[in-house]
Amino acid sequence: MKVVLVCSYRLPRMIVTGLSRFFAYAGYWLNSKNSQTVLTNLKLCFPALEKRERRTLARQVVAESALMYGEVVDAWMGSKQEIESKIFEINGQNILEECRQAEKPIIVAVPHIGNWEYFWHWLQLNYTAISMYSPAKFDLLDEVMFKARTKFGGKPFATDPKGIMGLLRALKKGGIMMILPDQAPREGAGVYTPFFGYPAYTMTLLHKFIGKTGAQLLFGSCIRLKDGKGFSINIEKADFPFEKREIDPFNLAMNQQIEKIIERNPEQYQWSYKRFKRQSNGITPYQ
Structure with a gap:
């Protein structure tokens, strides 16, 4: 696995992107499990769209997701x-700085849109960044991931x-925590929202962290620019009273x-993730 990542990193990006697009589109046209999930x-999230419109959006999702492999290799x-050099714009950093002046813990909720690996890199390059970490299933892949997520000072x-x-201790000491709020939690760690x-089993952990630390809540995203080069x-404030x-x-x-x-960039969301896999009636909407 590590050899594959190193080889992919050293190959010209045009080749890696081309291969990724080939396999992504092949999976779509062959109606792979991944494309069925998308x-x-x-269909669940945009029921008002006609079938033709959903198909068009699905193809856009495939085109965007095909860029992910090469981007993640570069990020790691x-x-x-x-x-x-890949971060061209930073919007809302002043909001983060204002929160730091309040000298209260800060949590940034970053959904699975665009490329969250680059948001994490930006955060650990500029601040005392902390996060949660679940080891990968394969030891060699886990080694690469952990090294990447700590190489610029993040913890x-x-x-x-x-x-x-x-x-919790690191958060109270001034670390800025990044969390992926739209990840399906393990059983017993969520509520249906x-x-x-559509009902989605949603984590309770973020709510608990804010309750225990009095943290300020922000939302973040790392959106792929239209030319695909950066x-x-x-960063934005929570638009609801969360305390x-x-x-x-x-x-x-x-x-x-x-x-x-x-909704600002629906084609960049990770629609291949089975967000609704756990339902209270035990029936999954996925095949």
């Missing part, structure tokens, strides 16, 4: 200079109780803000 998610293997914490306690109008880092709020209204408002972020 189409199912689009690239130097500081290479990473910084990931394990998702076990010891790691959670360490993360509408996401684009990214735009975006001392009960879990159900908190999660509903959080999901609604994530929806707004997605």
